[in-house]
Amino acid sequence: MQATISDLKKLHIPQPDSHKGRNGKLLLIGGSELFHAASLWSLTVASRIVDLVHYASIPENNEIVQKAKEEFRNGIVIRRDDIHDYIKEDDVILIGPGMERTKETEELTNSLITQYPNKQWVIDAGALQMIDPTHIPHHAILTPHHQEFALLQQKVRGIQTPEQFAQQFHCIIVLKGVVDIVTNGIEIKEVVGGNAGMTKGGTGDVLAGLIAAFATTNDPYIAAIAGSYINKAAGDELYKIVGPFFNATDLANEIPRTMKKLFLR
Numbered sequence: 078m079q080a081t082i083s084d085l086k087k088l089h090i091p092q093p094d095s096h097k098g099r100n101g102k103l104l105l106i107g108g109s110e111l112f113h114a115a116s117l118w119s120l121t122v123a124s125r126i127v128d129l130v131h132y133a134s135i136p137e138n139n140e141i142v143q144k145a146k147e148e149f150r151n152g153i154v155i156r157r158d159d160i161h162d163y164i165k166e167d168d169v170i171l172i173g174p175g176m177e178r179t180k181e182t183e184e185l186t187n188s189l190i191t192q193y194p195n196k197q198w199v200i201d202a203g204a205l206q207m208i209d210p211t212h213i214p215h216h217a218i219l220t221p222h223h224q225e226f227a228l229l230q231q232k233v234r235g236i237q238t239p240e241q242f243a244q245q246f247h248c249i250i251v252l253k254g255v256v257d258i259v260t261n262g263i264e265i266k267e268v269v270g271g272n273a274g275m276t277k278g279g280t281g282d283v284l285a286g287l288i289a290a291f292a293t294t295n296d297p298y299i300a301a302i303a304g305s306y307i308n309k310a311a312g313d314e315l316y317k318i319v320g321p322f323f324n325a326t327d328l329a330n331e332i333p334r335t336m337k338k339l340f341l342r
Contacts, residue, residue: 080259080266082339085303089294090340101127101293104167105286106160106189107174107202108134109182115175115202118279119286122329123171126290131155131163134175164189169197171289174282176203183207190214197292201285205229215247216297220285222253240265249301251288253281257305261298268302270309272316279325284308287332311335 091100103123107116116134124130133155155163164170172189176182186204191212198217200208205225210232213219221229229242236242239250244262252258257268288304295303311331315323323331 078264078266080268080302080306082306084266084299085306085339087295087299088291088303088340099128099294101169101290102129102131102167103127103289103293104131104133104160104163104170105174105289106133106157106170106172106185106204107176109175109177109179109203115279115282117175118282118325118329119171119174119201119289121286121326122283122332123286123290125333126287127293129153129167131167133157133160133163160189161192164193164196168293169199169289171199171201171285173201173204174285178203178206187212190217197297199285199289199292202282210246213246213248216249218249218251218288218292218297218301220251220253220281220288222281226250226252249297251284251301251305253284253305257309259298259301259305264298266302266305268305268309270306271312272321274316274319274321274323275309275312275328277324280308280312280328283325283329283332286329307332307335307339310339314338 105116105120107119120130120132131153172186182203186207187209190198194214198214200217201220205219205221206228210229230236239252239258240260240262243250243260249261259266259268284304287308288301291300291303311328314335315327315331
């Protein structure tokens with residue numbers, strides 16, 4: 078079934094009487110020496126939606142964010158040594174944007190999701206590629222593209238479809254593509270839209286940040302559908318203006334305007 082704007086009607090929107098912390102707190106664990114920008118795209122979009130983002134990366138990326146504080150007014154840069162305290166505090170943990178396929182990523186990812194199976198996780202990119210599927214927490218949101226989903230299939234015998242994977246591991250899959258497939262193992266939503274501009278590197282990191290931000294205050298399946306829908310809608314708004322000639326930063330900046338059009342009419 079194709080996703081429509083009606084699927085977003087239950088999405089939490091900040092209310093006039095909101096107080097600090099009511100609209101979500103997110104911990105973002107990502108980045109590496111090779112991929113500096115990826116986690117910053119996730120950070121950019123999430124910090125415009127939730128009340129507070131805690132950002133934990135390698136020292137080099139933490140320094141970059143510290144210098145760009147004008148783009149990160151509602152967050153705190155933390156050391157990876159301190160992430161356990163923030164995992165306990167925050168509503169959602171997004172792990173993976175910009176992380177490399179290394180032993181370090183494998184050990185960190187599987188260790189954390191095993192220690193904190195009752196937290197709401199969004200697992201993306203490098204963490205997703207290195208995860209042991211048997212450790213996937215219930216209701217976790219996984220955001221693979223087709224090659225990453227093929228890697229997951231190789232780790233689990235008999236899994237053919239995203240729906241089967243979500244059903245077996247009690248999680249939510251957002252399979253990214255020309256048409257995104259979002260499933261919780263029971264329902265399936267196809268999210269259409271998007272354009273050639275969204276093949277640029279980083280647009281998936283924007284999507285991960287958007288889904289994670291929504292998941293802080295929403296049912297994870299609703300958050301996944303809404304993130305996919307709004308990400309594509311923002312890309313289509315950009316296409317009207319500049320055609321396919323936009324990048325991930327442009328997409329992250331367009332999302333608040335798209336959300337205003339959809340929800341604050």
